[in-house]
Amino acid sequence: MKKELRKKFIIERNNLSEDYRNNASAKILSKLENNKIFMSAEKIFIFVGFGSEVPTLSFINKWIGKKQIFVPKIENKIMNLVHITSIENLTPGHFGVLEPTSCSYYTGSIDLVITPSIVFDKNGYRLGYGKGYYDKYFTTNKHKTSIGLSYDKLLQEKVPTDKYDKKVDIIITEEQTLIINEKYNSND
16 A cells, blocks of 8 residues: 555655745745754754755755754665765765765764655654655664655645654644644744
8 A cells, every 4th residue: 555655646746846846845944944943953864855855955055064964875775874064975876866975874863853755644654765764763763853844735634654654743844834743832
């Protein structure tokens, strides 16, 4: 079931107009950088947007030097975090997604994890690409907060879950900020 839904929602996301995605992404990233949790975070682990995902590369570039930015690198079926100081050090890697050339992995705590997804549901669950990288990361690593970025048109009432799936704390779309974890109700 998840496999079919992944295909369906990737097609839906790819079919969103470029104009819609560009406008929505600008609003999503503006809301993210004005969020109190983002503003107070020092160590941020963020995905590098790929294909029709929310494009994060310019956002990452903007915040390098102002925050400690970490991005994923996949090696031996494990997602590792690498601290980056320039987007110039990113090259196509696993699945063609830009990854750091460095193999100097960070294993310490992270203040904020910004996660990708094919779609999120209103309960904070994500339908990812099926490899479980982020769910494994959430289970085995220390992080304070997780925020998912999504186009509002793709937000679902419910996606199928299993015992390994982990919720994000907050979902930001161009239209709304959904607080999943009640401890964040006082944040924008």
